[in-house]
Ligand code: RIB
């Protein structure tokens with residue numbers, strides 16, 4: 001898989017999970033939770049911490065049309081506040097994430113693209129190289145849902161770049177969506193953070209500190225959450241641990257021009273016989289205890 005990310009606390013743990021359970025071919029970064037300079041630095045740090053030699057390419061610094069908008073209230077100004085992080089040692093390999101995605105998908109067979117931030121890079125790649133749709137195994141993204149978190153209708157990744165999301169949801173190939181309906185079931189609660197803190201080594205201590213920070217920005221803003229939501233891990237685990245999820249296929253489109261609904265993913269859940277054919281496998285439920293157990297295992301795999 002190639003992960004396209006905007007670290008971001010939940011992106012960070014998604015990289016750890018991918019590093020442990022997947023063939024992480026490459027990583028690209030995008031502006032989202034923080035400016036792309038910050039998300040790239042954070043991705044470099046995480047790849048150092050898991051000892052990954054996967055290439056890292058910086059991508060879009062702004063959405064296709066919408067203005068750049070970030071989430072410091074959730075992830076801090078750095079995009080990865082809350083832990084004492086080592087300086088990144090490895091460089092970024094280029095500033096051409098889109099070219100890297102296109103070239104790699106044309107040379108590697110069976111690649112999954114796993115975007116877990118705004119979909120700008122993926123949309124640019126699909127638009128520049130329409131043949132990718134028939135070459136890749138599919139796209140497993142974190143985004144959307146039957147409700148939003150940035151507005152009542154729109155989830156951040158789709159809201160940040162709705163035009164890009166519309167391109168991706170309409171690309172015609174295999175698509176798996178981990179929206180808020182499933183991701184909110186996977187929370188780093190205090191009890192679970194304590195389990196991470198019991199794991200020896202630098203990575204576990206950093207992840208536990210990051211989860212503590214993430215909890216501190218998430219829980220006060222939600223009546224019904226007791227931990228930071230590990231959204232992005234769901235998009236990776238859709239491929240590494242598919243047995244932990246309940247999915248159904250639906251037709252999904254993205255609203256790009258609604259007065260109140262721009263960035264909404266409209267998921268057709270009707271039981272009508274005459275409706276648009278599905279274009280998306282939607283993840284609805286996760287066995288969160290088993291999923292978090294795998295996450296603790298992944299942290300332990302790199303705790304030396
Ligand atoms: O809405 C949650 C998504 O927005 C996650 O990917 C999180 O990292 C942020 O990018």
Ligand code: CA
Pocket residue numbers: 005006007008010011032033116117232
């Ligand atoms: Ca993200």
